Amino acid sequence: MTSQTTHSQFSSSNVDPAELAKFSDLAHRWWDTESEFRPLHQINPLRLNWIQTLVPLAGKKVLDVGCGGGILADAMARQGAQVLGIDLAVKSLKVAQLHALEAGTQGVQYQEISAEDLASEQAGQFDVVTCMEMLEHVPDPAAVVKACAQLVKPGGWVFFSTLNRNPKSFLFAIVGAEYVLNLLPKGTHEYARLIKPSELADWVRSEGLSLNQMKGMGYNPFTRVYAMNSDTDVNYLMATQKPSDV
Structure with missing residues (x-):
């Protein structure tokens, strides 16, 4: 089976209708590499390669939480993983499914369900x-972290990426990216919802995950190129692991 989308009723209240509407309105532009989603297309190879250095994806059963139009889910399936992408934005899921069919991507499925409900x-x-670029868009990000910890097998890996909350991040990620450089649609990120690495690390550890590695990601506005680095002031990625059963 190439791809399928299944729908289910979700009981979780951890969703912001305005956030869903925002991404649904842009859904048809997910796979336009020169659209508002250009940054996601640019950073996708970086985050995919980083994940692959820690856990080769071939043959793995993978869940992409908040998959949107399927940019990362599709790429992971092309590395030989069996991927389930979940989201609550139906239009984005339909775009992801359509792209998988058009591109002939094997091993990827999509489902309308929350991480919390799937965990049950x-x-x-x-x-x-x-769970990439998603935590800063939900009312209760800690609940999503908990669900991710529940969903992964013992010995398995959970990867997060989000935005730091500090004056530099406000300047670069919101003022710079949304209003000066027009890299992202205005209103993409709300400062109060950004998450400090220390906060995410606390949630991760409280759910029994060990923090294995943290990376930053920067953008050079002159070369228009993104790169992984050690600067976590703005964009950062966190690799965590669930302890194996003894």
Whole structure:
């Protein structure tokens, strides 16, 4: 089976209708590499390669939480993983499904369900869980972290990426990216919802995950190129692991 989208009723209240509407309105532009989603297309190879250095994806069962139009989910499936992408924005899921069909991507499926509800159905079922650029868009990010920890198998990996909350991040990620350079649509990020690495690390550890590695990601406005680095002041990625059963 190439791809399918399944729909389910979600009971989770951890969703912001305005955030869903924002991404649904842009859904048709997900796979336009010169659209508002250009930055995601640019950073995708970087984050994919980083994940692959820590856990080769071939043959792995992978969950992508907040998959949107499927940019990362599709790429992971092309590395040989069996991928389930979940989101609550139906239009984005339909775009992801359509792209998988058009591109002939094998091993990827999409489902309309929250991480919390999926955790109650499929706890401990995934080798790898990714949750990228999603935590800063939900009312209760800690609940999503908890769900991700529940969904991954013992010994499995959970990857997060989000935005730091500090004056530099406000200047670069909101003022710079949204209003000066027009890299992102205005209103993409709300400062109060950005998450400090220390906060995410606390949530991760409280759910029994060990913090394995943290990386930063920077953008050079002159070369228009993104690069992984050690500067976590603005964009950062966190690799965590669930301890193996003894």
